Structures are given as C-alpha cells and as structure tokens.
Amino acid sequence: xxxxxxxxxxxxxxxxxxxxxxxxxxxxxxxxxxxxxxxxxxxxxxxxxxxxxxxxxxxxxxxxxxxxxxxxxxxxxxxxxxxxxxxxxxxxxxxxxxxxxxxxxxxxxxxxxxxxxxxxxxxxxxxxxxxxxxxxxxxxxxxxxxxxxxxxxxxxxxxxxxxxxxxxxxxxxxxxxxxxxxxxxxxxxxxxxxxxxxxxxxxxxxxxxxxxxxxxxxxxxxxxxxxxxxxxxxxxxxxxxxxxxxxxxxxxxxxxxxxxxxxxxxxxxxxxxxxxxxxxxxxxxxxxxxxxxxxxxxxxxxxxxxxxxxxxxxxxxxxxxxxxxxxxxxxxxxxxxxxxxxxxxxxxxxxxxxxxxxxxxxxxxxxxxxxxxxxxxxxxxxxxxxxxxxxxxxxxxxxxxxxxxxxxxxxxxxxxxxxxx
Ligand code: UD1
Numbered sequence: 001x002x003x004x005x006x007x008x009x010x011x012x013x014x015x016x017x018x019x020x021x022x023x024x025x026x027x028x029x030x031x032x033x034x035x036x037x038x039x040x041x042x043x044x045x046x047x048x049x050x051x052x053x054x055x056x057x058x059x060x061x062x063x064x065x066x067x068x069x070x071x072x073x074x075x076x077x078x079x080x081x082x083x084x085x086x087x088x089x090x091x092x093x094x095x096x097x098x099x100x101x102x103x104x105x106x107x108x109x110x111x112x113x114x115x116x117x118x119x120x121x122x123x124x125x126x127x128x129x130x131x132x133x134x135x136x137x138x139x140x141x142x143x144x145x146x147x148x149x150x151x152x153x154x155x156x157x158x159x160x161x162x163x164x165x166x167x168x169x170x171x172x173x174x175x176x177x178x179x180x181x182x183x184x185x186x187x188x189x190x191x192x193x194x195x196x197x198x199x200x201x202x203x204x205x206x207x208x209x210x211x212x213x214x215x216x217x218x219x220x221x222x223x224x225x226x227x228x229x230x231x232x233x234x235x236x237x238x239x240x241x242x243x244x245x246x247x248x249x250x251x252x253x254x255x256x257x258x259x260x261x262x263x264x265x266x267x268x269x270x271x272x273x274x275x276x277x278x279x280x281x282x283x284x285x286x287x288x289x290x291x292x293x294x295x296x297x298x299x300x301x302x303x304x305x306x307x308x309x310x311x312x313x314x315x316x317x318x319x320x321x322x323x324x325x326x327x328x329x330x331x332x333x334x335x336x337x338x339x340x341x342x343x344x345x346x347x348x349x350x351x352x353x354x355x356x357x358x359x360x361x362x363x364x365x366x367x368x369x370x371x372x373x374x375x376x377x378x379x380x381x382x383x384x385x386x387x388x389x390x391x392x393x394x395x396x397x398x399x400x401x402x403x404x405x406x407x408x409x410x411x412x413x414x415x416x417x418x419x420x421x
Contacts, residue, residue, distance in 0.1 A: 002399075004392040004406065006383035008365055011289070012250035014412040018257040019045035020231035024196040029053045029195060030097035030230060032074040033312040034105050035204055036176055036228035042071035047405045048396065052092045056084055062384075067401035079106065086143060092400075096124055100175035103136050103147040105153050111145050123330070126165050130172035134179055155180030156220055164189050164301040170197050178221035188216045192261040192279040196232040198225040203227040217260070226420050228286040233257045233281075235299040235404060236308045239265045240377045242285050243312040246274050246414070247319055247385040252412065259283050264305040268295045272316060283325055286304035292316055294324030295357055301330070311378035313339045318346040318355035319385055323396060326355045337375035340368040342383055344390065365390040370397040377402065384414055395403035 016075070020043035029052070032039040044050055054064055061080025061401035065073045068357070082102050089095040089112035114124060121283035124145075128138050131147060134154040136348030137233040139146045156179045161168060169189040174197070176183035190212055214247035225227055238257045244267060245252040259266065259278035266276055269285065272292040277284045294317050299307040306421035307330040317324035328334050335355055338348045343366045347358040370376030375397040392398075395418075398405055406416045 001136070001393065001421040002395050003419045003421055004380070004395050004398070005417055005419055006365075006380065006390050007391070008363075008383055008388065008390065010181050010248065010384070010413050010415055012245045012252060012384070012409070012412040012414060015255065016241060016411055017255045018233045018407045019197070021045070021193060021234040022047055022049055022401055023166070023191075023236075024193040025050055025231045026053055026094045027097050027161050027174070027193065027197045029057075029072075030101050030201055030228065030302045031072070031174050032212070032223050032303070033075055033079070033098060033101040034174060035226060036200070036223040037077070038073055038075040039204070039226055040073045040228040042069070042070060043232045044070045045234065046070050047094050047403055049094065049398045052084045052088055053095070056088050056095055056098065059083070059085060059088065062181070065420045076105070082106055084109075084111040087339045089114055094167060095123065096127060097171055099127060099145060099147060100131060100171035103131060103149055104175040104178040107152060109147045111147075113145055114138060114141055114281040124168075126161055126163065126395040127171045130157070130159050130161075130168065131167035131175060134175055140153040154220075155224045156183040156218075158184045159183070159186070161187040164195065166191050169194055172200065173198065173208065173211070173216055173218060176218040176220060177201050177208065177224065178222070179218075183219055183220065185216045185218070186214065188214055189301060190214060192232065192270055194236065200227070200229045203229050235261045235393070236306065236374075237284065238262060239309045240305075240312055240402070241408070242269055242274075243309075243316050244285065244381045244409070246272060246284055246287055246292050247316055247381055249287045249291065250412070251286045252284070254283045256281055257283055261327065264303060265309055268297060268305065268313065270321065271295045292320040294320040294322035296325045299330050300325040301311045305374040307331060307334065308374050310334065311374045312381055314338065314341065314348065314355055314357055315378040317359055318348065318382060319361070319363060320359035323356060323358045326357060328353045328355075336371040337378045340371070340375070340379055343368055343380055344386055346382070364388060367391045367393065370394045373397050374399040380405070380409075384409070
C-alpha cells in the first residue's frame with residue numbers, strides 16, 4: 001500500500017488548476033446508460049472512483065473509448081449484462097447510481113447492496129422507494145437489489161424525499177427522465193452536482209426543470225439522444241487546497257474553478273482571516289503569513305456548509321487562534337480523523353455530533369492512517385503545517401478523490417512524496 005510522507009512547515013505559494021468534479025462525473029457516467037447513442041464526456045478527473053465506474057461499465061459489456069486527457073466516449077447500446085457486482089460496489093458506494101438508469105432504460109437491473117461504510121450506515125432506502133413509486137418491483141436477494149419494470153416503461157411519480165439525499169435525488173431524476181408522464185420530486189438535494197447532472201440529461205434531450213431547488217419536475221421522454229458534455233469543476237478539491245494554503249499562512253491562485261458554488265466555505269475562510277478575491281473561474285487566497293482564527297462550522301445540505309469540507313476545517317481549527325465548534329449533521333460517524341489528529345497533538349473533544357477544537361500553535365508530525373476520503377485530506381492538511389515528518393498510511397482513500405495530489409502540492413512548494421508500497 002502506498003504511503004505519503006510530508007515534511008511540514010513550507011508556506012504554500014503558487015497556482016494550480018482544479019480537476020473535474022468526482023461527484024458530478026460519477027452520476028453523469030451512470031446517466032450515459034440512458035442514451036440511445038454514443039455519448040462523449042470530458043473533464044473527467046483521473047481518480048480511482050472514475051476508474052471503478054469505467055470498470056463497472058466494462059463488466060456490463062460496454063467498452064468505453066478513453067483518450068489521454070480522460071475524455072470518454074460511451075455507447076450504452078453495447079450493454080450485455082445488467083449486473084453491478086459486489087466486488088465493485090463495495091469499493092464505491094456511488095455504483096448505486098447505475099440502478100435507476102439501468103432499470104429505466106433496459107427494464108431490469110441487479111446492483112449489489114452497498115454495505116456499511118466508514119462514515120456511517122448510509123442506507124439506500126430512498127433510492128428503492130423512489131423507484132418503487134415509479135412501478136419498479138424490487139427484491140433484495142443474496143445481498144443484491146434486484147429491480148424489474150414489469151410493464152416496460154416506468155411511470156411518472158410524485159415523490160417526497162424524507163431526507164435530503166444527493167445520489168438519491170440523482171438516481172430518481174435519471175429514472176424519471178425516461179418515464180411516461182410528469183414526475184415531481186420534492187425535498188430534493190440542491191447540490192451543484194445535481195444541477196450538472198440535470199444539464200447533462202437536458203443536453204441529451206430530457207425535459208427537467210427546477211434542478212438546484214428543492215422541487216424538480218421531469219417530463220419523461222421516450223428516448224435520449226447523443227450529446228457531448230464537460231463536467232463541472234470540483235468544489236471540494238478547490239476548498240481543500242484553500243484550507244491547505246490557509247493553515248500554512250500562504251497564498252494560492254486557483255484556476256478552472258467556480259467561486260459561486262463555494263460560498264459557505266469562502267465565507268468561513270474569510271472569517272478565519274483569509275483575504276479572498278474571486279473572478280469568473282478563479283479564486284485567489286492570501287493569508288499574509290498569519291495564523292488562522294478559529295471558526296464555528298455546522299454541516300448541512302447545500303447551500304449550507306458541506307460535510308465533505310468538515311474534516312479539513314477541523315484541521316484548520318486545530319492550529320487556529322481560539323476554540324471552534326464543528327457540528328456534523330449529515331453523517332453519524334464522521335469524526336474518524338479526530339483520533340489520528342490526536343496523534344499529532346491536536347486538542348479536540350468530541351461530544352455526540354460536535355467536535356470542540358482548541359487551536360494550538362503547532363501540531364507535531366506522527367505516523368497516521370487515512371480512514372476515508374475527506375478524513376485523509378485533513379491529515380494531509382495537518383501534516384503540511386506540523387513540525388517534522390508525517391507518514392500517512394492507506395492513502396488509497398486520497399486517490400479516490402484527489403487527482404495528482406502530491407504533484408499539485410509540490411507545485412505549491414510542499415515537501416511531499418509518495419512511497420510506493
Ligand atoms: C453524496 C456525496 C458525498 C457527500 C454526501 C452528502 C456523491 C457520489 N457522494 O453522498 O460525497 O458526503 O452526498 O453531501 O455524490 N440517506 C438515507 N436514505 C437514503 C439515502 C441517504 O437515509 O436512501 C441519508 C444518509 O444516511 C445521510 C443523508 O441521507 O445521512 C445524506 O446522504 P446522501 O446525500 O444520500 O449522501 P450520498 O448521496 O451517498
């Protein structure tokens with residue numbers, strides 16, 4: 001297993017480009033299954049999760065054509081099996097995103113039930129109930145969700161999500177795109193990645209209104225046509241590099257991003273003392289060598305503060321002036337990074353879904369272990385500003401979500417290298 005070794009203390013300074021958004025690319029790839037012809041998707045990030053989705057397509061008999069820039073062409077008409085096997089689903093929960101498109105387009109699907117995961121129980125009941133409302137018959141047998149559309153085309157549905165779910169909204173929106181009649185989905189996720197998926201579906205001829213609000217109306221069409229689409233920039237990757245720069249007192253120019261979808265995070269960084277200037281697709285952050293001030297954070301569905309930035313802000317508070325409270329409202333077990341940060345000397349107390357973080361002047365490098373994707377990002381951030389060396393084990397979690405992390409950080413002046421294992 002590869003490890004990262006980081007020698008802390010270098011003040012980050014430089015310019016990087018942001019990659020395509022993982023959480024938009026995954027549903028967009030799944031949505032290509034709905035199309036009646038070949039589809040081209042560009043700006044895919046070079047990440048393990050994307051490779052896993054492509055491998056899943058390969059298992060189903062579809063052979064995507066990929067160029068060196070990771071633009072992909074997929075012809076879903078070549079599909080041979082409608083099964084997403086457990087070996088792949090267990091490594092990436094987002095595989096559940098093929099369920100709605102497969103059953104809507106081909107009338108059946110078998111997708112392994114994702115198990116528990118490091119950050120909580122994460123059920124998929126809403127995905128199942130939404131499809132059932134559209135006439136899909138679902139049985140869970142031998143660890144697989146077996147879905148069938150006995151009447152062929154799905155029927156439209158009015159469906160209320162009793163919890164706001166990002167991939168749940170995406171799965172049902174994709175299925176409704178090919179259903180007969182008008183579906184109205186309520187209490188939908190408003191995340192920008194849902195909007196990007198809707199825009200891709202619209203580019204293929206879907207009739208969708210309201211994406212980005214809490215009510216999405218979909219007038220189903222009989223078929224979707226070929227299209228080309230460029231995936232939006234990754235807001236969580238952007239936020240992670242901003243925090244990494246802030247904890248080192250540095251300066252960064254970020255290109256190919258979108259400041260309008262990161263407002264809650266930029267606001268917290270300003271509160272922490274960062275000077276931030278934005279333009280259309282750029283963000284510049286300067287700390288002028290200052291130590292950040294503690295901030296209070298409460299995660300909630302978009303447009304509020306994202307749970308995927310929570311771990312990074314715990315790292316920021318760990319070295320900030322003062323005490324900051326971080327409340328996690330989305331996932332019940334998302335403080336695994338706290339135990340690892342304790343190993344670096346952080347003063348963090350967890351009470352239920354709240355972490356109370358008292359900033360100290362300097363963390364100390366230590367051997368630590370990545371436990372999930374964003375938790376690993378927080379370990380990298382802490383290592384960058386700690387005294388001495390930090391060895392981060394199990395970095396395959398980082399490779400799931402951060403393209404070329406060591407190259408990008410090296411460009412900013414960080415002392416980081418990968419030790420192949
Ligand atoms: C997506 C993101 C993930 C992010 C999360 C919350 C992708 C591929 N992943 O995950 O990075 O952390 O949104 O912003 O886009 N829930 C149910 N029943 C369901 C589905 C969800 O109770 O059927 C609950 C979950 O347990 C959780 C909450 O809803 O408490 C939100 O989860 P959800 O938005 O579904 O997360 P994902 O879509 O899996």
